[in-house]
Amino acid sequence: MASLKAYIATRALLVIPTVIILLTLVFFILRILPGDPIASMVGQKVPPEVLERLREEAGLNKPIFVQYFEYLFNILHGDFGRSMIWGKRPVIAEIMDRFPATLELTIFGFILSVLIGVFTGSIAAFKRNSKLDASMRIYSIIAYSLFIPWFGMVLQMIFGVYLKILPIAGRIAPGVEPERITTLYVLDSILTLNFDALSSSLIHLFLPSLTLGIVLSGAYTRLVRNNLIDVLSQDYITAYKARGVKDRKIALHAMKNAFIPVITLMGLQFAILLAGAVLTETTFSWPGMGTFLLERIQYRDYNSVQGAIVFYALFVALISLVVDIIYALIDPRVRY
């Protein structure tokens, strides 16, 4: 296990350059791209002195490399600046208000997409070249092509408007919010044994996470199918059979092997999940990071916009680290 720790430490160190590249990228996009970010965000009809004041507030009037190092220094110290509206709260505090909602949505969406993808992909692989296989493959392409807001609205229409069995907006019914511990409503309601809050948050989560889950499952279906077919033709599967190991056990071994490339996909899928969450949140009026970002773009709150995007970048880097660690835990070839 010592080598596992060494591996994790090395991998964690590699996060640093990734983070710096991502932060530089964000800086480049927000400040160096043609055009004046403040002017384009504020619009043309603002008096020059107001524009100047806003620039100063955002620190945009200093030389570019000074801005760059200040920006890096502050972010690496956890200082995301202050919001430019409403009482000038620290951006990081505002993000922390909204991030748990996104995390809750993406975790559930993630779990659903993996479950659906592994299930459909395995069926396709084990029943290879059957009608079932063909339909799973068509499913994966259609799921991949679904436009999230549209699919979300179709679900809202069916379950919310016509059947009236599921809510179409919000995170929880007003007034039943659980006591705040982690701000993940589902977890908090379980921790406080608040079943009203639990059921309310789960039914509110259902449609948005199903939307995300189905759209993202397509990629897993395809990958699991192709990997599993690959693994099933490997010598060690025949060798298991030749030792009289039961088919059900062999299927489990095959799935474990087929799952390894899926873990790599999970890292990339999490980024897609975050992007999809922006659309899902908008569709379902979900008070998360995505709606926060769009709101602040509308309110021309430059610091919050920058903070939100930087936060996404850090989160993506963290996820890729976690994925690599999971990879090492499952695949002994990485560990030793």
Add this chain to the structure above:
Amino acid sequence: MMVAIAEIAERTEGNDNVLKIRNLSTHYFSRRGVLKAVDRVSMDLKKQEFVGIVGESGCGKSTLAFSIMRLIQPPGKIVEGEILFNGKDLLKLKDEEMRKVRGKEIGMVFQDPMTSLDPLEKIGDQIVETIQMHEDIGKNEALEKAMKLLESVGLPGDRVNYYPHQLSGGQRQRVMIALAIALNPTLLIADEPTTALDVIVQEKIMEILQNMKEEGRSIILITHDFSLAAEKSDRIVIMYAGWIVEMGDSSKLVKEPMHPYTEGLLESVPDIWLQKKIKTMPGFPPDLINPPSGCKFHPRCPHAMEVCKREEPPLIGVNERLVKCWLYK
């Protein structure tokens, strides 16, 4: 053909045969046509006998081995014949009954030890799982057994905690053998067990196989290496294009080969003592979807006659030997 089968049957009557294969055919069905990989093959294996099945790649020797284990995957299919193992016809067993035979009564060692072990499971876990599939014993007991098994194939017992990628090819092949004999099967089939290994390791692996025989098991060694089979096995079976073309005691078969194909094989074996000139056999193995008429070997045969092009030769018994060739009719 029928005469020959009757003859084998007669000759083996009363013997304690572990395996009797009768008229076995395994075909692969592809878009281009039917490939007869194993074509009406009959052979026997005695208790504690070491038989080498020799032939070029694609002659059907591995298909024969996989047919015995009933591990033929579509588009392949066993189309006819009997495989009598200790009296019961394996081809008539239900899937679950066959599963219990695999590993427990017949063990198999594969060609490529690098790809034949599950990369994600520890050696010990793979052995324990195999044991527990067939015997109702606890995990610890099975693990102890696993360590003893590894020691019996010349590996330290603590290798149970290793993952396959931490072992060399030779070590992995030892593990494969340990897995194959984990439940003390009476028959061990080794499909090119040393092809992927270097010469020194090869010798060690063969030694282990011979020990397995001394302990009372019957061994089938599938190989393309004539000299290896000649040196290690009691009897040799020569396969060509899905047929058994010759079989007999190793020493006699090497001393006086009867079938022109066997002769050709022997001439192409390098011999460092005799320093004789190596001849390579002319031509290539035939296309088994559209095999040559008559004797499948006739296009490459130096002694080919008119009849060889027209009719399939019978399997003829000559002094304890069987040969499928018109020359001996």
Add this chain to the structure above:
Amino acid sequence: MKGIGDTMEVKNLATRIFRPIIPEAEGRNMVIAGLIIVIVILLMAILADLIAPYNPTKLAGRPLSPPSLENPMGTDNLGRDILSRVIHGSRIVLVVVFSAAIVSMSIGVPIGLISGYFGGKLDRAISMIMDSMYAFPSLILAIAIAAVLGPSVVNAVVAISVVYVPTYFRMVRGQTLSLKSRLFVEAARAAGAGNTRIMSRYIFPNLVTTAIVVFSLSIADAILTEAGLSFLGFIVTAPTPDWGFDLSSGRPYLPSGYWWMITFPGFMVMLLALGFALIGEGLSEVYAPGRER
């Protein structure tokens, strides 16, 4: 044997690209289905002025009337004909994704080729930057760029192009790395071919089939990104018809049950993306037969 097969690669390029024409090629039906969808939508966009029954920005019936003979897809909240808006709405998305694909290809492909071919520190640096961009959620990157540049069609092209540069870069670099050590490239080098010649004559032609597959799949993805940006209001403003934007205009009317305002524009987004996804998936089977067996 390997050498012979290797040198034949370049010669067989044309046969490989046109493999989908072979009737028994695997995946051919997917390619055909995808092509039909894409061609129909392309024709719709080109002929929009001729085939749309109404002006997409003018009153064409009672507001919010359900599908009928006069308005086959109903009318929106301002009484505009949804069918006509759907037909005209195909134009911006096609222009944006195709222009963006051309821009990102003409940046990503040469950088990937050079980076993969020469390797070294520059390659490592470029790869790290591209990988970081690739790992970043593409729609959020596009939103950031569009927010800075302001909403317009041209800016949407810029935003989407930037997002897909790493896709092309990674594909081309990976292929170049594996191709440059192959026998036919070694042979060309031994025969005295220069770097430029090797890249243009031996490596690039062998990238083409993969590039076509990646192109189709990333177009499918870009369509969804365009629709997303448009839905969030970063591409067009009222009254311009665009599927993503029209979907967002229909959203407030959903709870009252006006299903036709959202159903049709969103369906078209999916259909167009599906068309390109089918072409890409089908082609990847056609070009790599056996892998999908």
